[in-house]
Amino acid sequence: MEWINSLPKIELHAHLNGSIRDSTLLELARVLGEKGVIVFADFENVIRKNDRSLAEVFHLFDLIHKITTDHKTVTRITREVVEDFALENVVYLELRTTPKRNDSIGMSKRSYMEAVIEGLKSISEVDIDFVTASDSQKLHNVCDGIQRKKIYVRLLLSIDRRETTESAMETVKLALDMKDVGVVGIDLSGNPLVGEWNTFLPALQFAKDNDLYITLHCGEVPNPKEIEAMLDFKPHRVGHACYFKDEDWTKLKSFRIPVEICLSSNIITKSISSIDIHHFADLYKAKHPLILCTDDFGVFSTTISNEYALAVRAFGLGKTETFALARTAIDATFAEDEVKQQLRLIFESASPRLLHLCIGAETALNLRLDRIRNRNRFPRQLGLQSVVSNVDRNDSKEENGGIVKNFVNVPNLISMARLVSGPALWWMISNKMYTSAFVGLAISGASDWLDGYMARRMKINSVVGSYLDPLADKVLIGCVALAMVQKDLLHLEYSSISSGSSRYQDSSYNRNFVMSRVDKVETTKEVADTLQQIETKSDQGATKILTTLYVGNLSPHTEISHIIDFFKDVGEVVHVRIAVNDMGTHKGYSYVQFASSNQAKMALKKKNGESLHYHKILLGVPRRNAEFFSRPEYCINHKVWYKDDYLGPESLVIEEDETVEGGLDEYPNFVKEAAIRKKTLFVANFSSGTIISDIIDFFKNVGEVVRVQLSVNKMHRPKHCGLVEFASIDEAKKALEKNGFGFVEFASSYEAKKALKEKNGEYLLDHQIFLDVAKSAPYPPGPNLVIEDDETPNFVEAVAIRKKTLFVNHLSCHTGISHIIDFFKDVGRVVHVRLNVWYEDYLRQENLLIEEDEAVEGLDVTPDYVEEVAIVKKTLFVANLFGVTRICNIINFFKDVGVVIRVRLIVDHMSSAY
């Protein structure tokens, strides 16, 4: 990742006092300690600490401020911070600091800022441009004949959230006064748990009205109202954005407000729990403007190069993408157009060097940078100044030396020849001149090596060449591939892979990184071997397992639906299990079952190495038992297992066959599973508020419940059913006997309601009966198609039945239908009773339940039936048809009165119409 150090970079979110070298901090603390102004040990402890919560960070700032608030120190730290950034090839820096007033030492906000400017002026090791006024004032360090590293610095004045409106206004006015010494805007920062947005609004509005740029620390802690208000204010940039909700993202994106991203800061302060779920990925994918920044490189022991390296590693950015990312930051700067133009030129001249040529000297430079980057918390005798000057000289020579503006040179001519050879080869292939095409391709291929070689030999480093060379490659390969597709010599998908090969190489770092971590099927040969493995295993009769693939290197953002989508062009996914740990955190791999083994093979052939959420997906054949023992997904919010990912009704059956009948000896691990299953009951129709402890309580009189898994649907909403595991099989049986359940249909919903109210918890044959609203009709509704006149019909039968039906639980196994009818006789007339004592019976119904349970939640609620009602209203029952009448005859019959959109003929078992 050494190239990142040489990348020109733009830093837009750096707090002066958070970016102090540890060595300086400790030196200052020691001096003040010796003078008895502070206790040195306090500082040492805080500065040494690695993990810093947000609260600790602000405690540290208070300590830092105690030792840095005299003019001389402010000047010193400003100089050092800018030098450190310049060393890392930061070409534009927007440094922010809070102007401070300290009457005891005669410091005003203005004099504090003057000390900062003094610091900028005192920089001698690099060229600095920090003024926005006339040209004569620019480049305060005059070049002495040798081109040196140059950094543009602009200042932002921060308002601390502890300040009052007046104090904030004073800062804004100061910023306006200091516009001609490089102050370009205002930042709102400080402990996000302190202060109110409204306090600062007047000052910020005033700043905006007077053409100062505004950037806000926004969403560093969850504070939805403030986030909303801040976004409505339309700042020019925001920092952090960690706790944004969907609507905030939408707003941010629609306003195109660039985001300053501080990865280390967010992770260390735990504003974001893991880099894998950092919003960088989403914003980057959405092409939203974002800028990688350090925030406080001293406090978080990071560097800007390190932040880029983190992003490259975590999000799989290639060199080209990283370069583009660094470059796009230009547009988000608050710099004058002229400076932006200069920055574009700097990037332009760096691109060939960084993207296409190898630079030996870069390593030397980076070694030195490493020493500085790794500089720990204690003073090092680095001799920083001499390092800076040496680095500058080496690097600037390299940066500027050898760049040839004139593009007419031998290497470029070779590239151009290669460019035109592409269409020529296309023509040859189209006309079946395969030998000539082959020779032409070989020559063109060799020319790719030749132009690079010539460029190095002739020390030519031309900007045009740097674009021409890869363009020629792409045109050549593209033409050949397309010609081959045209002639059916190549499949279209492979052609797109080959013409995109450069992009693929860019991501090679990420691929390697991934490869070292997981078992992968990477090469064509490996794919072939794996397919062979599948064939062999299929021959052995284990077909079911071989419909399943191991799918690895998933992004933490990848969900089951994404996986299904990912494979949709190769086959139908019938089951996905994503591995999660006990905390419900995604472990990055899953097992995906396809409808057929052929589809699994196709997936392996075509989808291995494809990208999903910026991760190269790795496919493989699962180890024999792996798929069954991967943990199911767990929904933290609901404290339940994600049942669709675990035991669906079908998988209960499938796994039972395999475990018990498929040979206990062969797969000893399954024995445990089988035993568990025997002790586990499926329990259904909980009310939605049921929690795990209720269920344990419910069964406490029959046995010890050791595990409860409530089921949730895809939206993570409870599905009113789940699995209850008992300590022993006997207890499970006892529970089953003791807790029968059933459906009782009353003559009217009024009676059902009354029963629910009056009979819930009453005893029947020594059992306390529990009643609940039926979530589904206990049996499929029969047809109900007759509508009288124009009246609104009764709702479909299913709804009607459900409204009149109660779920009865906790019946004794001796309870018969007559007992139940008797039991309810004082509240209403029971018209139908259906008892279920065995859970498979219920499973069958569960299908119904799943479909309908969202629809009816209580007796009074009948949502979503509008459509059904509408259908009923549009449908007529047509009787007395002649035996040979066919659907088309019926449509014809009605054609003069309207369009028939559906006809259902009722037929007997011989398919003859009634």
Ligand SMILES: CNc1ncnc2c1ncn2[C@@H]1O[C@H](COP(=O)(O)O)[C@@H](O)[C@H]1O
């Ligand atoms: C962790 N993320 C952060 N969130 C909010 N404010 C921060 C910050 N990091 C730094 N500051 C703000 O910058 C000041 C230090 O630099 P200056 O004295 O101004 O140069 C801190 O006191 C705080 O107000």
